[in-house]
Amino acid sequence: MTVKEHCEMLAEKDGLIVNESQMIRKLEAENAKLKEQLILSESQNYCKICGKTLEGESEFKGVCWDKNTGKWRAYIGHNSKIVHLGSFKSEIIAAKVYDKKARELYGEFAHTNF
Numbered sequence: 001m002t003v004k005e006h007c008e009m010l011a012e013k014d015g016l017i018v019n020e021s022q023m024i025r026k027l028e029a030e031n032a033k034l035k036e037q038l039i040l041s042e043s044q045n046y047c048k049i050c051g052k053t054l055e056g057e058s059e060f061k062g063v064c065w066d067k068n069t070g071k072w073r074a075y076i077g078h079n080s081k082i083v084h085l086g087s088f089k090s091e092i093i094a095a096k097v098y099d100k101k102a103r104e105l106y107g108e109f110a111h112t113n114f
Contacts, residue, residue, distance in 0.1 A: 037109050058072065058091055058094075058095070059091075060091060060092075060094070060095035060098070060113045061095070061098065061111060061112070061113050062074055062075055062076050062085075062094075062095065062098030062099075062102065062113070063075075063091055063094045063095050063098060066087060069087055071087040071088055071089055072087065072088045072089070072090065072091045072093075072094040073085075073086070073087050073088075073094065074086055074087075074088065074094040074095070074097045074098045074101075075098075076098055076101050076102060076105065078105050083101070085097050085098060085101055095113040095114070096113075096114065098112075098113065099112040099113050099114055
């Protein structure tokens with residue numbers, strides 16, 4: 001192993017960028033993560049039942065009013081599907097249920113109400 005290779009290995013271990021190819025790989029990884037976050041945030045906002053964005057029905061993300069039951073419904077998008085989290089008498093409780101599930105599914109990238 002040459003001195004240059006050894007320095008590059010140590011720098012990569014410590015998270016330092018040594019050459020252009022490492023910079024490109026790091027930027028591509030960051031770009032992929034940002035695209036994934038955007039897709040997640042867009043899929044979390046749509047109510048398949050009422051066909052509207054969830055934010056338009058309630059002041060809270062992931063909550064919409066169900067006229068048929070007279071209750072607030074909580075939904076979240078996951079893996080390109082809408083998951084029904086339940087129906088609640090309180091809009092705030094529905095929002096808290098949404099937040100809990102969002103944190104469970106998306107961790108630090110979750111878009112929560114509270």
